[in-house]
Amino acid sequence: MVTYECMSDTELAGLISADDHGAFAEIYERYFRLLYVHALKKLRDKDEARDLVQDLFAHLWTRRASFDEQINISNYLYASVRNRVINLVAHKQVADKYLLSLAVDDMKIEAITDHRIRERQLAEMIESEIGALPPKMREVFELSRKLNFTHREIAIQLNLSEQSVRSHVKGALRILRTKFGTFINLLLFFK
Amino acid sequence: MQEDEIRQLLEKYRKGQANDKEVAQLETWYLQWRNEPFPVSADELEEAKLNVWENLNKKHSRGFNRPRWFAAASILLLAVVGVYYFSQKQPAEVKVDNKLTLNQVAKDFKPGGNRALLTLAGGKKIVLNNLQNGQISVQGMASVNKTSEGNLSYTDHADNSPEGNQVMNKLSTPRGGQYHLTLTDGTQVWLNAASSITFPVRFNQGDRVVTVTGEAYFEVAHKTNNQVFKVIAGKQEITVLGTRFNVRNYDDDKTAATTLLSGSVHIKNTATGKVAMLTPGQEAKIARADNNLTVRQVNAENAICWKLGYFLFDNQSIESIMRVMSRWYDVDVAYQGPVTKERFGGTFSRSANLSETLKNLEILGRVHFKIMPDKVIVTEYISPKND
Numbered sequence: 301m302v303t304y305e306c307m308s309d310t311e312l313a314g315l316i317s318a319d320d321h322g323a324f325a326e327i328y329e330r331y332f333r334l335l336y337v338h339a340l341k342k343l344r345d346k347d348e349a350r351d352l353v354q355d356l357f358a359h360l361w362t363r364r365a366s367f368d369e370q371i372n373i374s375n376y377l378y379a380s381v382r383n384r385v386i387n388l389v390a391h392k393q394v395a396d397k398y399l400l401s402l403a404v405d406d407m408k409i410e411a412i413t414d415h416r417i418r419e420r421q422l423a424e425m426i427e428s429e430i431g432a433l434p435p436k437m438r439e440v441f442e443l444s445r446k447l448n449f450t451h452r453e454i455a456i457q458l459n460l461s462e463q464s465v466r467s468h469v470k471g472a473l474r475i476l477r478t479k480f481g482t483f484i485n486l487l488l489f490f491k
Numbered sequence: 492m493q494e495d496e497i498r499q500l501l502e503k504y505r506k507g508q509a510n511d512k513e514v515a516q517l518e519t520w521y522l523q524w525r526n527e528p529f530p531v532s533a534d535e536l537e538e539a540k541l542n543v544w545e546n547l548n549k550k551h552s553r554g555f556n557r558p559r560w561f562a563a564a565s566i567l568l569l570a571v572v573g574v575y576y577f578s579q580k581q582p583a584e585v586k587v588d589n590k591l592t593l594n595q596v597a598k599d600f601k602p603g604g605n606r607a608l609l610t611l612a613g614g615k616k617i618v619l620n621n622l623q624n625g626q627i628s629v630q631g632m633a634s635v636n637k638t639s640e641g642n643l644s645y646t647d648h649a650d651n652s653p654e655g656n657q658v659m660n661k662l663s664t665p666r667g668g669q670y671h672l673t674l675t676d677g678t679q680v681w682l683n684a685a686s687s688i689t690f691p692v693r694f695n696q697g698d699r700v701v702t703v704t705g706e707a708y709f710e711v712a713h714k715t716n717n718q719v720f721k722v723i724a725g726k727q728e729i730t731v732l733g734t735r736f737n738v739r740n741y742d743d744d745k746t747a748a749t750t751l752l753s754g755s756v757h758i759k760n761t762a763t764g765k766v767a768m769l770t771p772g773q774e775a776k777i778a779r780a781d782n783n784l785t786v787r788q789v790n791a792e793n794a795i796c797w798k799l800g801y802f803l804f805d806n807q808s809i810e811s812i813m814r815v816m817s818r819w820y821d822v823d824v825a826y827q828g829p830v831t832k833e834r835f836g837g838t839f840s841r842s843a844n845l846s847e848t849l850k851n852l853e854i855l856g857r858v859h860f861k862i863m864p865d866k867v868i869v870t871e872y873i874s875p876k877n878d
Contacts, residue, residue, distance in 0.1 A: 304827060321861075321863065322861060322863060322868060325861070328544060328547075332539075332540045332543065332544075333536055333540060336536065336539055336540070336543075337528075337529075337531060337536070340529045340531055341525060341526070341527070341528060341529045342521075342524070342525050344525070344529055346531075346535075346539070349539075350539050350542065350543055353543060354543045354546055354547060357543070357547055358547055361547070382518065382521055385521070386501070386504060386517060386518075386521060387504075387505065389501060390501040390502065390504055390505035391505060393498055393501055401494075402494050402497045402498065402501075402520075402524065403494050404520060404523040404524050410519070411512065411515040411516040411519045412515060412518075412519045412522075413512070413515050415515070415518075418515065418518050418519065418522070421522050422518075422521075422522065425522060425526070429528070
């Protein structure tokens, strides 16, 4: 019995590179909302956000054969959405440089030179939207991607029902995320 | 970093001239720029999700057209006799909206046809599908002929000859196959998909005994000497004189059944020794789990609709329906996530492609199918609005 829902992103990526449509659909299911909400936040235009995410997924499918075995799908998708937004903004500001405000709260920000930290912060930012998403999607996302564990696996391990595993894990993740976020902020502070 | 600096960076980036440090600056800026959430409702989000998926689907589509199957669906729906809703809480509304999947374009599965394999007494196997009509073999005192497309006929050449050793042949259909067989005593057998019958090429003076797996419909010729005809199908031992009945005994079904259309049959549950006599319109069932034999009144013609070219489902789970699909379309079925507990019913053509039949099922309940190159995936249909 094949259940894409129970697979990790890495497993799905492997299947996608072998032309598996179902795996692609599952990745779409997991990430479309996050990426769209993010693009919308940056672009503030529904059509633009939709087109951008559509191109992104089309591109993902097109270049599936060249996936690295260790590809981190989420980081790949997050970086793609960022690069696409930056590109779009770059083109837009050529068209009308005064219409688009590029100002940020703290204009004195230093560049974060370590790309891994930027990567993590980007993931943080995009995934922080998770709270605004429908609960079902949230559960699937958190369990399958963040823990790389299936509901059933956790349930078997802890001898709990799948339902209670869901609520436990949800609580745990909330705490983890808070801590992780603080850690990142500290890193930046001491830089 | 001033706004102008960012503009310059963007310009460099656009031209592909930004160095690592500049990219880092830009990506850092990006983390802070426009961080206030942009309001979007759950409905809008789902709509965008379906919309984009549909567009992606179109890009990769090779001619699978939605409106076409919608039209076909509405015509076939006229034949639908009923939908049974089992669940209490969920509203019994019909969902016509479909979650599109890329897989719909992958492949379609054609319906089954006249396909079978004949195994002769010596073990020689003959594929009947592409064979010319005419004599295939002589087995003992009987000749074997392919009389027409999808029909195999045995003729006895020595009606009153002394008894010899019984020569056994076996006719089997694969998934996606069916075949019609005429035995030397004039008994006619229709084999459904993924089934087999083992039979003597000519009958001796004793009981006429055949063994069946899967599903078969019999029209047993009555012999003037009241020679009984016996069908052994798993735990069912069916004894008749001359009658019409359907026997079903698939290993993956929860029950085995014998349905009587005319005449009378005597059925014995060889696991428990329990026996029953059936009158026309009755069906005997043996549960695989506990070997319990029960008899009930049914519309017996429904049992042989497969022979007449259609599927008829009556208050059935999606799993039991998919077992039938699997056999006729020669396709594996996998389940993903929770599966609806609704009961389905209706009449569907056996000559339609799989996609068409599944679309019609989707309209009847909260079920969704993805056709993959090598299988069908069954999921619960989740309304985007309630997600």
